[in-house]
Amino acid sequence: MAEGGPLFLNLAGPAEAQALNPATRTTVRQLAHLPWELLHDGTQFLAAHGVVPVRVMTSRAAAADKPANRPLRLLFMATSPEDVQPVLDFEREESAILEATAKQPIDLVVEESGSVGQLENVVDSFGRGEFDVFHLTGHGTIENGAPYFLVEDDFGRPATATATQLAKAFGNRWPDLVFLSGCHTGQAPDRGMVPSMAHAMVEAGARAVLGWARPVYDTTGIIAAGKLYHSLATGDSTLEAIADTRREMLESYLAQPMFVTCSDWHLLRIYQSAAEAPPLVLPLKMRKGAKPKPRPAETEFLDAEGKVKVAAAARSSAVSAPWPTPAIITACSCTAWGDPARAPSRRACAAAMKR
Numbered sequence: 001m002a003e004g005g006p007l008f009l010n011l012a013g014p015a016e017a018q019a020l021n022p023a024t025r026t027t028v029r030q031l032a033h034l035p036w037e038l039l040h041d042g043t044q045f046l047a048a049h050g051v052v053p054v055r056v057m058t059s060r061a062a063a064a065d066k067p068a069n070r071p072l073r074l075l076f077m078a079t080s081p082e083d084v085q086p087v088l089d090f091e092r093e094e095s096a097i098l099e100a101t102a103k104q105p106i107d108l109v110v111e112e113s114g115s116v117g118q119l120e121n122v123v124d125s126f127g128r129g130e131f132d133v134f135h136l137t138g139h140g141t142i143e144n145g146a147p148y149f150l151v152e153d154d155f156g157r158p159a160t161a162t163a164t165q166l167a168k169a170f171g172n173r174w175p176d177l178v179f180l181s182g183c184h185t186g187q188a189p190d191r192g193m194v195p196s197m198a199h200a201m202v203e204a205g206a207r208a209v210l211g212w213a214r215p216v217y218d219t220t221g222i223i224a225a226g227k228l229y230h231s232l233a234t235g236d237s238t239l240e241a242i243a244d245t246r247r248e249m250l251e252s253y254l255a256q257p258m259f260v261t262c263s264d265w266h267l268l269r270i271y272q273s274a275a276e277a278p279p280l281v282l283p284l285k286m287r288k289g290a291k292p293k294p295r296p297a298e299t300e301f302l303d304a305e306g307k308v309k310v311a312a313a314a315r316s317s318a319v320s321a322p323w324p325t326p327a328i329i330t331a332c333s334c335t336a337w338g339d340p341a342r343a344p345s346r347r348a349c350a351a352a353m354k355r
Helices: 022-032 090-098 116-125 162-172 198-201 216-235 238-256 310-318 346-350
Strands: 005-010 052-058 072-077 107-111 133-137 140-143 146-152 158-162 177-179 208-211 268-272
Touching: 005 022, 072 090, 072 116, 072 310, 090 107, 090 133, 090 216, 107 116, 116 162, 133 216, 140 268, 146 198, 162 198, 177 198, 177 216, 198 208, 216 238, 238 268
Parallel strands: 005 052, 052 268, 072 107, 072 133, 133 177, 177 208
Antiparallel strands: 140 146, 146 158, 208 268
16 A cells, blocks of 8 residues: 555445445445554554545535634633543643644634533634634543533533534534544444444534544543644644544554553544545744734633632643634544453553543
8 A cells, every 4th residue: 555645435425325225325334434543554554654544425514725824723622520530631631732832833712611502602702714623622422322422511510412512503613623532422333324423513514523433541632632733733734634643642552552552542533524625724934924812811710609610720721822713623532442352451541531
């Protein structure tokens, strides 16, 4: 196989599916959801060569714009409902993103509430095309054969959101990329016959959505986010950035294969509406007169009892970060061990939280 490049897997949409008999339609859907990320040439994983499986489908998404002459703009939202365990280290994830992009500054906007309703308010407050990426971090789940993301209600209590509800928050103001950084967001239930949350969001109008197939470790999600946004901020295309991210995760795993670090490297999935997409932004040296917006000091929002909301308090340390706009939505999930012989020890699992 040629060095690097995408491997396109067509998910037959409604129009194409009408031309297939039911048995063939089922086979097409199931084949596309096999773990193609684990392809191996007998010497090494093809991911080491930059090969990226891409699940492509028809969608009503608008065509991507040309690379923007400005820093990458990222909308970041973490959900941490009350009494939901484990509590993920989302402040560390945000810090990792800022550290990874320190030499390629980005504009970062943080949605503090973890609520879908408040997310919609934030999106409505900005113009179309303001964000390049939307990053949603938290817990994903599959219940009764359908995928959900755990979010917060207006009082910080647990609530679930479907792909349709998340899509409604964006309306026609989709960023170029969405990263659903939670468990199972890229997993298609019922052996591929039920669309994953990432798949469903592309069908709803998103251009490209990243998710995790099965559970993933919190540490893996943090490493992936840092590398992904560094690559995007330098002017790499979405697929180039994903190839770099998966390669770095694979190298981390192979360096210490007996540890859990990035042992779930292969679970990152990309769904998109077009085979190719341009970079989101121009490289730093090619921009003319564009600088990151200074990020204002954050306000600590209190609840009715005068208690500081967890999200606001956790992020107060990132006040000096630049203020970005979203164009990619990512989803990170927990790692599942299909082979019991490769499962980590109980002690190792206790030390590594999953999403």
